Amino acid sequence: MVNDQAERLRQRLNSLKTQAKSIAVMSGKGGVGKSNFSLNFSLALQKENKRVLLFDLDIGMGNIDILIGESSKYSIVDFFQKDLSLTDIISTGPDGLEYISGGSGLGTIFQLDETKFQRFLQQLDLLFKVYDYIIFDMGAGISEDSLRFLLSVDEIIVITTPEPTSMTDAYSAIKHVCLNHPTIPFSIVVNRLLTRRLVTLLIADSHKRLPNF
Numbered sequence: 001m002v003n004d005q006a007e008r009l010r011q012r013l014n015s016l017k018t019q020a021k022s023i024a025v026m027s028g029k030g031g032v033g034k035s036n037f038s039l040n041f042s043l044a045l046q047k048e049n050k051r052v053l054l055f056d057l058d059i060g061m062g063n064i065d066i067l068i069g070e071s072s073k074y075s076i077v078d079f080f081q082k083d084l085s086l087t088d089i090i091s092t093g094p095d096g097l098e099y100i101s102g103g104s105g106l107g108t109i110f111q112l113d114e115t116k117f118q119r120f121l122q123q124l125d126l127l128f129k130v131y132d133y134i135i136f137d138m139g140a141g142i143s144e145d146s147l148r149f150l151l152s153v154d155e156i157i158v159i160t161t162p163e164p165t166s167m168t169d170a171y172s173a174i175k176h177v178c179l180n181h182p183t184i185p186f187s188i189v190v191n192r193l194l195t196r197r198l199v200t201l202l203i204a205d206s207h208k209r210l211p212n213f
Helices: 002-014 034-047 064-068 076-081 114-128 144-150 164-180 196-212
Strands: 021-027 052-056 090-092 098-100 133-137 155-160 186-190
Touching: 021 034, 021 144, 021 164, 034 052, 034 064, 034 133, 034 155, 052 064, 076 114, 144 164, 155 164, 164 186
Parallel strands: 021 133, 021 155, 052 098, 052 133, 155 186
Antiparallel strands: 090 098
């Protein structure tokens, strides 16, 4: 089911390649600076005169609002629960950056069923015709819902830190995605590094490991 839905999403995104480039920002665990990176990366693209949409897909547990310092009127939760369109729930942040909040305070665990998924795809088509980049700020780790998006984007940026548990979780997340889509491009960003030498060692180690999947 997950791979079938991911393939349908990938086909839709591929049909719009002349429009927005899709990038997912993920991490193996929380607290590594993933959302900070997503926001700053989006702002950097905005300064290059690109039209960017930052999409917080940590549904019900998003924190882009907190980082921006604003409280959005609507979130992705409203799209699913109040039958709003994706255009209706877009907010504007610093430097004119447009974003969709992930929302917070859900009383139940959110699940994306087939009906919601199909409606989401239809709405997403419209956004890809408007923007140059859509940055998906994913929740920490990998769920069945998030895997659908990770398998369909143009590329993935993985955020981690030198902490052993952070590196291990990031490696496991990359492996999980690669087992389902071995050709998807990955980039690794390591936060909180003290020396450039450690960056070189980490990159060399990841290059040795990834082909063994």
